Amino acid sequence: QVQLVESGGGLVQAGGSLRLSCAASGLNFGSHSMGWFRQAPGKEREFVAAIGWSDNTYYTNSVKGRFTISKDNAKNTVYLQMNSLKPEDTAVYYCAVGTVLGFQLKRADYWGQGTQVTVSS
Numbered sequence: 001q002v003q004l005v006e007s008g009g010g011l012v013q014a015g016g017s018l019r020l021s022c023a024a025s026g027l028n029f030g031s032h033s034m035g036w037f038r039q040a041p042g043k044e045r046e047f048v049a050a051i052g053w054s055d056n057t058y059y060t061n062s063v064k065g066r067f068t069i070s071k072d073n074a075k076n077t078v079y080l081q082m083n084s085l086k087p088e089d090t091a092v093y094y095c096a097v098g099t100v101l102g103f104q105l106k107r108a109d110y111w112g113q114g115t116q117v118t119v120s121s
Contacts, residue, residue, distance in 0.1 A: 002026040002110045004095045009115030012085055016119075020080040022095030022112055034071060034078040035103045038091035038117075045094070049080060050103045058100060063089075085119045093117050 008020040035050035049069040071078040096108035
């Protein structure tokens with residue numbers, strides 16, 4: 001069974017930083033693209049960032065320059081470093097397994113349970 005477990009969410013003041021982690025099991029981590037999505041109350045889930053099997057990275061414009069996605073294949077873990085956080089970044093953040101093309105279309109094969117990120121003014 002594929003399992004994705006997110007951690008690192010919490011409450012942070014605007015301008016602060018958080019680092020999210022996603023530990024994956026049940027799949028060949030190095031052979032899949034990994035991504036991060038987020039969903040705020042009353043809004044659609046949106047793509048945030050992705051990293052491909054060759055370590056190529058992709059970001060939505062709203063986080064470009066502030067967020068960094070990375071992975072450690074040996075640890076089966078993907079990370080999202082979030083700097084200069086804004087209140088509009090407040091959302092539940094979900095780790096995902098899929099393809100880069102699928103992520104661009106807001107689709108994924110597997111989802112984590114999510115971790116709450118709250119950014120206060």
